Amino acid sequence: MSGQSYSKAHGALLSVANVAEALSVSERTVRRLLASGELSVVRLGRSVRIRQLDLDAYIGRQLRGGGR
Numbered sequence: 822m823s824g825q826s827y828s829k830a831h832g833a834l835l836s837v838a839n840v841a842e843a844l845s846v847s848e849r850t851v852r853r854l855l856a857s858g859e860l861s862v863v864r865l866g867r868s869v870r871i872r873q874l875d876l877d878a879y880i881g882r883q884l885r886g887g888g889r
Contacts, residue, residue: 832873840871
């Protein structure tokens, strides 16, 4: 599956920096969310990426009061 097809089917892959900026938090906070399992991670070798769909789901849970 090409990268473009994957992106359309599953959402874009975001870096930790992209997610931190989107949430207005530090990269360290994003890494904590990944380590705790609150935010799903995609590992590509040594690279860490977060699917846009997973970020959207995390935000939705926070809006519904599903956060800590």
